[in-house]
Amino acid sequence: MAHDHIERTARRTKEASRLVERLEGETKDAVLRSLAKSLEQRAPEILAANAADLDAACADGLPDAKLRRLELTGASLARMSEGVRQIAAMPDPVNQITRAWDVPSGLHVERVRAPLGVIMMIYEARPGVTIDAFSLCFKAGNACLLKGGREANRSNEALASIARGALAKHGAPADAVSLITTSDRDAIRHLLTLADDIDLVIPRGGESLIRFVHEHSRIPTVQHFQGVCHIYVDASADVDHAVDLCVTAKTSAPATCNAVECILVHNAIAGAFAPMLLARCKTDGVELRADERFRALASGCTPATEADWGHEFLDLILAARVVDSIDDAMTHIARYGSNHTESILTNDPAHAERFCREVTSSCVLVNASTRFNDGFQLGLGAEIGISTSRVHWYGPMGLEGLTTERFVVRGSGQKR
Amino acid sequence: MAHDHIERTARRTKEASRLVERLEGETKDAVLRSLAKSLEQRAPEILAANAADLDAACADGLPDAKLRRLELTGASLARMSEGVRQIAAMPDPVNQITRAWDVPSGLHVERVRAPLGVIMMIYEARPGVTIDAFSLCFKAGNACLLKGGREANRSNEALASIARGALAKHGAPADAVSLITTSDRDAIRHLLTLADDIDLVIPRGGESLIRFVHEHSRIPTVQHFQGVCHIYVDASADVDHAVDLCVTAKTSAPATCNAVECILVHNAIAGAFAPMLLARCKTDGVELRADERFRALASGCTPATEADWGHEFLDLILAARVVDSIDDAMTHIARYGSNHTESILTNDPAHAERFCREVTSSCVLVNASTRFNDGFQLGLGAEIGISTSRVHWYGPMGLEGLTTERFVVRGSGQKR
Numbered sequence: 001m002a003h004d005h006i007e008r009t010a011r012r013t014k015e016a017s018r019l020v021e022r023l024e025g026e027t028k029d030a031v032l033r034s035l036a037k038s039l040e041q042r043a044p045e046i047l048a049a050n051a052a053d054l055d056a057a058c059a060d061g062l063p064d065a066k067l068r069r070l071e072l073t074g075a076s077l078a079r080m081s082e083g084v085r086q087i088a089a090m091p092d093p094v095n096q097i098t099r100a101w102d103v104p105s106g107l108h109v110e111r112v113r114a115p116l117g118v119i120m121m122i123y124e125a126r127p128g129v130t131i132d133a134f135s136l137c138f139k140a141g142n143a144c145l146l147k148g149g150r151e152a153n154r155s156n157e158a159l160a161s162i163a164r165g166a167l168a169k170h171g172a173p174a175d176a177v178s179l180i181t182t183s184d185r186d187a188i189r190h191l192l193t194l195a196d197d198i199d200l201v202i203p204r205g206g207e208s209l210i211r212f213v214h215e216h217s218r219i220p221t222v223q224h225f226q227g228v229c230h231i232y233v234d235a236s237a238d239v240d241h242a243v244d245l246c247v248t249a250k251t252s253a254p255a256t257c258n259a260v261e262c263i264l265v266h267n268a269i270a271g272a273f274a275p276m277l278l279a280r281c282k283t284d285g286v287e288l289r290a291d292e293r294f295r296a297l298a299s300g301c302t303p304a305t306e307a308d309w310g311h312e313f314l315d316l317i318l319a320a321r322v323v324d325s326i327d328d329a330m331t332h333i334a335r336y337g338s339n340h341t342e343s344i345l346t347n348d349p350a351h352a353e354r355f356c357r358e359v360t361s362s363c364v365l366v367n368a369s370t371r372f373n374d375g376f377q378l379g380l381g382a383e384i385g386i387s388t389s390r391v392h393w394y395g396p397m398g399l400e401g402l403t404t405e406r407f408v409v410r411g412s413g414q415k416r
Numbered sequence: 417m418a419h420d421h422i423e424r425t426a427r428r429t430k431e432a433s434r435l436v437e438r439l440e441g442e443t444k445d446a447v448l449r450s451l452a453k454s455l456e457q458r459a460p461e462i463l464a465a466n467a468a469d470l471d472a473a474c475a476d477g478l479p480d481a482k483l484r485r486l487e488l489t490g491a492s493l494a495r496m497s498e499g500v501r502q503i504a505a506m507p508d509p510v511n512q513i514t515r516a517w518d519v520p521s522g523l524h525v526e527r528v529r530a531p532l533g534v535i536m537m538i539y540e541a542r543p544g545v546t547i548d549a550f551s552l553c554f555k556a557g558n559a560c561l562l563k564g565g566r567e568a569n570r571s572n573e574a575l576a577s578i579a580r581g582a583l584a585k586h587g588a589p590a591d592a593v594s595l596i597t598t599s600d601r602d603a604i605r606h607l608l609t610l611a612d613d614i615d616l617v618i619p620r621g622g623e624s625l626i627r628f629v630h631e632h633s634r635i636p637t638v639q640h641f642q643g644v645c646h647i648y649v650d651a652s653a654d655v656d657h658a659v660d661l662c663v664t665a666k667t668s669a670p671a672t673c674n675a676v677e678c679i680l681v682h683n684a685i686a687g688a689f690a691p692m693l694l695a696r697c698k699t700d701g702v703e704l705r706a707d708e709r710f711r712a713l714a715s716g717c718t719p720a721t722e723a724d725w726g727h728e729f730l731d732l733i734l735a736a737r738v739v740d741s742i743d744d745a746m747t748h749i750a751r752y753g754s755n756h757t758e759s760i761l762t763n764d765p766a767h768a769e770r771f772c773r774e775v776t777s778s779c780v781l782v783n784a785s786t787r788f789n790d791g792f793q794l795g796l797g798a799e800i801g802i803s804t805s806r807v808h809w810y811g812p813m814g815l816e817g818l819t820t821e822r823f824v825v826r827g828s829g830q831k832r
Contacts, residue, residue, distance in 0.1 A: 018750070022774060095773065103795040107784055114776050116806050195630070200807050214611070220636055220807040238829075245831040252832055334434070345829075356824045357511065358438060360530050368523055368827030377832070378823060379519040390532050390820040391616050391636040392808040404806040407794060408772045411784030413654075415661040416668055416793070 002187050009178050010145065010197040013118050016175035017143035021115040025092030027170055028139055032088035034166040039081040039131070042162055043074060049158035050127065057125075057151045065255075069126045070152055080131050083382070087135045090381050093399045094141040110408045115141030117199035119402060120191070121384075122213060124205040125149030130159045133202075134177045136384050140402035143173075145198065147180040147188065149205075157181070185212075192217040200392075204385050222397065223389040226312040227257030227340035229370040232329040232355070234346035235268035242345045243276045246318075249343075249369040251284050255314045257386060258341050258373045262309065262319040264329045267293070270322045274298035277320065286316045293322040310336030326351050330358055337361060339388045341373040362388055362395035418603050425594050426561065426613040429534050432591035433559035437531040441508030443586055444555055448504035450582040455497040455547070458578055459490060465574035466543065473541070473567045481671075486541045486568055496547050499798070503551045506797050509815045510557040526824045531557030533615035535818060536607070537800075538629060540621040541565030546575045549618075550593045552800050556818035559589075561614065563596040563604065565621075573597070601628075608633040616808075620801050638813065639805040642728040643673030643756035645786040648745040648771070650762035651684035658761045659692045662734075665759075665785040667700050671730045673802060674757050674789045678725065678735040680745045683709070686738045690714035693736065702732045709738040726752030742767050746774055753777060755804045757789040778804055778811035 039046070050072040057070055096113040103109060119142045121133045130146055137144040148156045156179055164174040180191065192201065192213065201221040203213040213221055231249065233242045249260040265273050274290075274297035281288045282300075289308045290301035301320070308319045309332070323329045326344075333342050343365040344355040352366045363373035363386075373396060375383025380398030387393045393401040455462070466488040473486055512529040519525060535558045537549045546562055553560040564572045572595055580590040596607065608617065608629065617637040619629040629637055647665065649658045665676040681689050690706075690713035697704045698716075705724045706717035717736070724735045725748070739745045742760075749758050759781040760771040768782045779789035779802075789812060791799020796814030803809045809817040 021776065101795055103793065105788070105793065107781075107788060107794070109794050112772075114806070114810070199805075214634065218630065220805070241829055245829065248831045352826070356528075356826075360437065360822060363823040363825060365523075365825040366827060368825060368830040369832045371832040372521070372523060372825060372827070372830060373823070377519065377521065378523070378525050378825065379517055389615075389636070390530070394530070394820045395823045404810045406776060407779040407789070407811045409779060409781040409784060409788060409794065410768070410772075411782060411788070413657055413661065414784040414788065415664045416785045416787040 002182060002184060003190050006180070006182070006187050006191055007194065009180065010118070010191065010194045012175045013143045013145050013178050014197040016173035017115070017117045019173045020138065020143050020176045021094070021117070021141045023141070023172055025094070027172060028092065029088040030170045031166050031172050032084050032135055032139065034169055035131075035135070035163055036081040036084040036088070038162045038166055039077055039084065043077050046077060046155065046158045046162070047072060047074070049154040053152055053154045062151060066125060066151070069124070070155070072127055072155060076128065080128055084131060084135045087139050087382055090139065090399065092139070093403050098405055105414050106412060107414060108410045111405045112408045113403045114406045116402060116404055118143050118145060118197060120145040120147065120198050120201045120219070122147045122188070122201065122203045122205070122209065123149065124209070125151035127152045127155035127159060129204065130156045131163070132382070133384060134163050136382055136399060137402055138176055140399045142402060143176040145178050145180060145191075150181070150183040153181045189216045192219060195219045202385055220392065222385070222387045222392055224385040225388045226338050227259070227386070228262070228310050228312050228336065228338040229258060229260050229341040230262045230264060230333050230337055231260050231343045231345060231370060232323075232326070232333070233263065233265040233269065233273060234326060234344055234348060234351050235266040236347040236351070237269065237345040238347070239269055239272045239276065242273065243280050245345065245369055246277065247280045247284055247286060249371050250286055250318055251316065252371060254316050256371070258371045260318070260370045261311065261313055262321070262336070264321055264323050264332055265294070267322050267324050270294065271297055274320075281318065286318055288318050288320055290320040291322065294320050297322075310338070312338070326354060330355070333359055340386065341365070341370040343368060343370050362386065418598060418600060419606050422596070422598070422603055422607055423610065425596065426534070426607065426610045428591045429559045429561050429594050430613040432589035433531070433533045435589045436554065436559050436592045437510070437533070437557045439557070439588060441510070443588060444508065445504040446586045447582050447588050448500050448551055448555065450585055451547075451551070451579055452497040452500040452504070454578045454582055455493055455500065459493050462493060462571065462574045462578070463488060463490070465570040469568055469570045478567060482541060482567070486543070486571070488543055488571060492544065496544055500547060500551045503555050503798055506555065506815065508555070509819050514821055521830050522828060523830060524826045527821045528824045529819045530822045532818060532820055534559050534561060534613060536561040536563065536614050536617045536635070538563045538604070538617065538619045538621070538625065539565065540625070541567035543568045543571035543575060545620065546572045547579070548798070549800060550576075550579050552798055552815060553818055554592055556815045558818055559592040561594050561596060561607075566597070566599040569597045605632045608635060611635045618801055636808065638801070638803045638808055640801040641804045642754050643675070643802070644678070644726050644728050644752065644754040645674060645676050645757040646678045646680060646749050646753060647676050647759045647761060647786060648742070648749070649679065649681040649685065649689060650742060650760055650764060650767050651682040652763040652767070653685065653761040654763070655685055655688045655692060658689065659696050661761065661785055662693065663696045663700055663702060665787050666702055666732065666734055668787060670732050672787070674787045676734070676786045677727065677729055678737070678752070680737050680739050680748055681710070683738050683740050686710065687713055690736075697734065702734055704734050704736055706736040707738065710736050726754070728754070742770060746771070749775055756802065757781070757786040759784060759786050778802065
């Protein structure tokens, strides 16, 4: 019975996607602007639903960090609304011609951007994601199925209902967004088999959620595994600036996937770098877990264990290690990295080029913080996640990552 | 035990892929040119292995059509060799900068083409695919696992051994290509779970093979389902030319996925078109299965049944139907098409534009045969298959479809 309901929802969403893919850009933008306005005008109703979610979550003993992610405020609704307006203002990716060429038979070939169809997002109890995900998927011409953490069900229902209202107001199908509120694992597993009606699954959240989806999905998924980001401080780096950049890349947002987790420093400057990094970490409340060579230069670090390499701390903790060359740094990254983000700080152009060429993480930076691996910071306008798997999309996914390209070919009667 | 062996093979291929992704373009091209030469020089050895395969297949009563696909000749080896040389002559896709831009923080962002890693091809007893697949995957910087139909095992072993020799000769890892010769379904199912060592699976062959892979794979796959290709003959089309183009799009290669299967003709010209099409079909030995309105204009057609719509005949059979408008044609295609290839024949530019915009198959053509949906014909230089699913790649897949793009970002000390 639950399966029937879920199948019907997926089928309705697929049918809606066929209409959404043909909507004019102007219609889509009008829907998004109406949505932005309603998020402001109907804030009391959204906040009331959110308060009910928060009360229930408190009673269930949800940890503080999760409560903070669940909570909406007037300010967070205003930011949400502004985000939707920014997406409305972006150019329509659908029907963009990305490339065109002629072939000897006289055919003119174009690559034309097209929506994917139905995108299913599975995420935790963060109601902001509901609006972000819908806005991006819809702007890219897709319909979406949203399955958020159950603690946010009331908030998500309020938000989705507002989005459906904005769709209906402009003659777009309300089923362009559907909420899945069941948390029955059986039902979710069943959803993940509906490959005829769902084109792409994007899990966003903890590793166990992503592994669950990976294990059970018959539908293509974009993986967003952990971010074990490294900064390699080369022999030629400016030590003062490197210390500042490294610590800021942790403290500015310790629990995000693009925060740095491990600093690798060349032995030629480790003598100057290590004690300064430790001092700065102490000032900023960061625990520094270092290998023996690093600790010999900066006493007072926690000894690092094997488990600290390749670990995503998501907290005010940094691992650090002395290496003898850029090769050793790249070997460490190849062994312990997660293909998310790595950065080199250097004044040696040859080393910068080698690092960019040989480290093939989704984003590789020279002389910049790992925290710039972010759709907004890299100019994509928005982001639905950061893919660490190479198929379909690798790195921060904006509108383009939610589309495909098809071939459109114009001839003059060529037969074959 | 078989699982152990398969896991070790996959792991070795993954390790080889890390070396292949860093090979210089010149090295890859030297390997391919050596391979091309060896295919010619060692033709007797390959043909002997193939003869043994053919003998065994004959004894097992393999149908003629399959025997023809299994057979290699001096001429087919020469074509294979020429194909490899063409791939060697193409520009190296790896490290190509596909786009670059600056963001307000002063960062310079590049999108850089990168290999996928390990690609597994599962295909039928067609030894030519072994060399095509290896050459394309390798040129794009990937290692590959090849699982061909077991009837071709001896031929494939001879070909793969020559490829491994060419790799070793130029200091490239021989494990850049590994052959899986077991046909044990359990072993193949196990392979399809090795997502840490295999990045993409491309099944190529009949629908049951593709469904098997789809059902069991934990690894991203590119689907190449059937090609139910349509040509819509609009009211403004030139009737003589349309008849010729439609019939040729079937007879030139009736069993290929881009051959036309169904003709939709506008009622305004159906009176002229239908009898001419029938006459031409009779001349060319094509069975025409038509709906009642079509048969009223051209008596002598086979009555079409519901099962004939959306059917991939792979034979000298065409379905035909009269429609009242471009909308009716597009409705038929949406219902029965397979997202592969559709073409409109028209002299009305507005209709051409609508068709290109609203029919979102992997390839849509105006005034050209569906048989132009082919990597070579569309200027991709080569093709490993035609994807009918939208994620990762949609349409004919050449070198570009075997790569991803990563982000490379250069700064001047930007912290965050």
